[in-house]
Amino acid sequence: MKIPYKKVEIFCGTGGVGKTTIATARALFLAMEGKKVLLITIDPAKRLKQILNMKDNDDGMINTISLDLFGFQKEKTFDAMLMSPRATLQKMAADKDLHAEFESTIIKTLSRPYGGMNEIMSIIEVQSQLEKNYYDTIILDTPPGKSFIDFLDSSEKIKNFFDKSFLEIFEYLGKNISGGGKARNFITMIVSTGVKKLLSYLEAVTGADFVREFIDAVLALYKCRDSFLKALHFQEELKKSSFSNWFLVTSVEQQKMTEAQDLKLQARHFMHADLFLVMNKCLGNFLNDWDPGQSKALVQLKESMTTREQDLQDFASKNFSNVLKFHEINHPSPLEHVKELAQMFLVQSKQ
Amino acid sequence: MPLAHHRLYIITGKGGVGKTTLAMAFTKYLQRKGVNVKYNCFHQTPEKNLEKKLDLPTIEMSIEAGAEIYIGRKLNSTTIASWIMKTHFFKSLFQMIPGLGHMILLGHLISELDDDPSLVIVLDSPASGHALTMFESTSNFKAIFNTGLVVKDIDKMQTFLKGPNNLKTHVVTLATELSLSEALDLKKELDNNLPDTEAHCDLVVNDSFKKFFEIKQVDENLLPPFLSQKVALEENIVKEYFSLPHIDKANVVNIVMDLSLLVEGLV
Numbered sequence: 001m002k003i004p005y006k007k008v009e010i011f012c013g014t015g016g017v018g019k020t021t022i023a024t025a026r027a028l029f030l031a032m033e034g035k036k037v038l039l040i041t042i043d044p045a046k047r048l049k050q051i052l053n054m055k056d057n058d059d060g061m062i063n064t065i066s067l068d069l070f071g072f073q074k075e076k077t078f079d080a081m082l083m084s085p086r087a088t089l090q091k092m093a094a095d096k097d098l099h100a101e102f103e104s105t106i107i108k109t110l111s112r113p114y115g116g117m118n119e120i121m122s123i124i125e126v127q128s129q130l131e132k133n134y135y136d137t138i139i140l141d142t143p144p145g146k147s148f149i150d151f152l153d154s155s156e157k158i159k160n161f162f163d164k165s166f167l168e169i170f171e172y173l174g175k176n177i178s179g180g181g182k183a184r185n186f187i188t189m190i191v192s193t194g195v196k197k198l199l200s201y202l203e204a205v206t207g208a209d210f211v212r213e214f215i216d217a218v219l220a221l222y223k224c225r226d227s228f229l230k231a232l233h234f235q236e237e238l239k240k241s242s243f244s245n246w247f248l249v250t251s252v253e254q255q256k257m258t259e260a261q262d263l264k265l266q267a268r269h270f271m272h273a274d275l276f277l278v279m280n281k282c283l284g285n286f287l288n289d290w291d292p293g294q295s296k297a298l299v300q301l302k303e304s305m306t307t308r309e310q311d312l313q314d315f316a317s318k319n320f321s322n323v324l325k326f327h328e329i330n331h332p333s334p335l336e337h338v339k340e341l342a343q344m345f346l347v348q349s350k351q
Numbered sequence: 352m353p354l355a356h357h358r359l360y361i362i363t364g365k366g367g368v369g370k371t372t373l374a375m376a377f378t379k380y381l382q383r384k385g386v387n388v389k390y391n392c393f394h395q396t397p398e399k400n401l402e403k404k405l406d407l408p409t410i411e412m413s414i415e416a417g418a419e420i421y422i423g424r425k426l427n428s429t430t431i432a433s434w435i436m437k438t439h440f441f442k443s444l445f446q447m448i449p450g451l452g453h454m455i456l457l458g459h460l461i462s463e464l465d466d467d468p469s470l471v472i473v474l475d476s477p478a479s480g481h482a483l484t485m486f487e488s489t490s491n492f493k494a495i496f497n498t499g500l501v502v503k504d505i506d507k508m509q510t511f512l513k514g515p516n517n518l519k520t521h522v523v524t525l526a527t528e529l530s531l532s533e534a535l536d537l538k539k540e541l542d543n544n545l546p547d548t549e550a551h552c553d554l555v556v557n558d559s560f561k562k563f564f565e566i567k568q569v570d571e572n573l574l575p576p577f578l579s580q581k582v583a584l585e586e587n588i589v590k591e592y593f594s595l596p597h598i599d600k601a602n603v604v605n606i607v608m609d610l611s612l613l614v615e616g617l618v
Contacts, residue, residue: 207501290578295573
C-alpha cells in the first residue's frame with residue numbers, strides 16, 4: 001500500500017498506543033527518502049523529549065535532528081519541535097505589539113502546557129510553519145483521546161469565542177476593540193442591561209477582579225482575531241485529501257475498544273480517503289509460531305492474547321480500507337523503536 | 352480497622368495504561384467488602400454498557416451540569432444559573448478554561464463526601480494532563496480569583512484534599528522503562544501540586560507479564576522469545592514497585608472481575 005506524499009500528516013490515537021513514537025518514525029522515514037520534514041508534537045507528556053534527548057528549554061523551538069542519531073547518513077536531517085502554546089502566543093504578541101496585554105495572569109494560565117490552549121495554538125503554529133513554504137511535509141502528533149477531539153473542534157471554539165456577545169460586553173464596558181478612544185455611550189448602556197446583569201452575577205461568584213482581568217484577557221485575544229480566523233482556513237485545508245494524510249493509531253494492548261470506536265465515529269467527518277489505521281504492537285507472527293506445550297496457564301494465555309488481537313483485526317478490517325500493521329518491538333531503548341518502525345514504513349512502502 | 356483507608360481515590364496515569372480497568376476493578380473490590388463506594392469517570396464519556404454489565408455503583412456529573420448546579424447554589428437561583436450557562440460568554444469561558452470545569456467537578460465530589468461520611472469515591476482521571484489540570488486548577492484559580500465566593504470553596508477543597516487520610520492518588524504505569532519514567536514525572540508534579548499532603552501519591556505497575564508468570568508459577572524457561580524478552584525488561588521494575596499481573600482474558604468484563612480480586616494493595 002502506497003502512502004502518498006502530502007503537505008501535512010496527522011497522527012491521532014487514544015494514548016499509550018505508541019503514537020508519538022510512530023510519528024517520529026514517520027519523520028525519520030520521510031527524511032531518509034530525502035524529504036524536508038518538520039515534526040510537531042503537542043502531546044503534553046512530551047515523550048518525544050525522551051526519544052530525541054530534548055531539554056525543557058527546547059519548547060517551541062525548532063531542533064534539527066541528524067539521522068546520525070539513528071545510525072543513518074549524517075548529511076540527512078529532520079526538524080522537530082515541541083509545541084509550546086506560550087511560545088506561539090508570544091510570537092503572535094510580538095507581531096501585534098501586544099506584549100503588555102499578554103502578561104495577564106489569565107492568559108499566562110491559559111497558555112501553560114496544561115492550560116487548555118494547546119490545540120488552538122498548534123493549529124496556528126502549523127499554519128505559520130506552512131506559510132514559510134520550506135517543508136515538504138509537516139507531521140503533527142496530536143494529544144490523545146478527548147483532547148484530540150477538542151483539537152478538531154477548535155475551529156468551533158474559535159467561532160464561539162468571537163461571538164457577538166463578546167462585542168456587546170466590550171461595548172458595555174466602553175472598551176474599544178479597534179483601537180483609539182470611544183466613550184461609553186448611554187444607549188449602549190441601556191441596551192446592555194442584560195450584559196450588566198450577567199456580569200453582576202459573574203462578579204458575585206468569581207469576584208470583580210476576575211471579571212476585570214478576564215475581560216482584558218479576552219480583549220487581548222480579540223485583537224489577534226485575524227490569526228485565529230486564519231487558522232480556520234487551515235482546518236478546512238486539512239479536510240482535503242490532496243493536502244493531508246491521517247493516521248489513526250491503535251494498539252493491540254489497548255483494551256478500550258469502545259474508545260477507538262468513539263474516536264472513529266467522532267473523527268469521521270474530519271477525515272477523507274487517505275486515512276490509515278495503524279495497528280501497533282501486533283503479536284500475530286509471534287503468537288502463530290508459539291507452541292505453548294502442556295502448560296494450562298500458557299495455553300490460556302495464548303488463547304486470550306490471540307482473541308484480543310483477532311478482535312482488533314476484525315474491527316480494523318470492518319471499518320477501514322487502509323490498515324497498516326506494525327509488530328511489537330521488545331527493546332528498552334525508544335531510539336531502537338523509532339528506527340525499527342521507520343524500517344517498517346520503508347518495507348511497507350515497497351509492498 | 353476501616354475497610355477503605357481513604358475517602359477519595361484518584362486513579363491516574365498516561366493513556367492506555369489501564370486506568371479505567373483498574374479504577375473499575377478497585378471499585379468492585381470495595382463494593383464486595385461492603386464499602387459505600389462510587390465510581391466516577393470524571394470528564395470522560397461514561398462507558399454505560401460496561402458499568403451496567405459490571406453492576407458498578409457510579410456517581411456521574413457533566414461539567415456543564417456541575418457548573419449550573421454550582422452557580423445556582425451560589426446565587427440561590429437555579430433559573431438564573433441556567434440562564435447564565437446558556438449565554439455564549441459563559442460557554443466560551445468554560446471552553447477556554449477547561450481547568451475551571453474540572454475544579455467545579457472536583458468540588459462537587461468533595462461536597463458529596465462531606466455530606467455522607469461513609470461515602471468513598473474512586474475517581475477515574477482521564478490522561479495525565481487532565482489530572483494535572485485538576486490539581487493545578489485549585490491553586491491557579493485561587494491566584495486568579497482574588498475575591499469572590501469561589502475562593503472560599505477553593506480553600507475548602509484544599510483543606511479536604513490535605514486532610515489526614517482523605518486523598519490517595521495511584522499513578523498507574525505499564526511495566527516498561529518509558530511508561531515508568533513518564534509515571535515518575537507525573538508523580539513528581541502531583542506531589543509538588545499538593546505539597547503539604549503526606550504521601551498521597553503511589554505508583555502502581557499494571558499488566559505485568561513477569562508478575563503473571565510468578566502467580567501462575569510458570570517456568571520462565573518455557574517462554575517463547577517475545578515473552579521472555581518482555582519479562583526480562585520488566586524484571587527490575589516489578590521488583591521495585593507494587594505490581595499487578597497481566598490478565599489472561601480477552602473480554603473487558605472478565606478482565607475487570609479478575610483484576611478486582613488482586614487490588615487489595617490499593618486501599
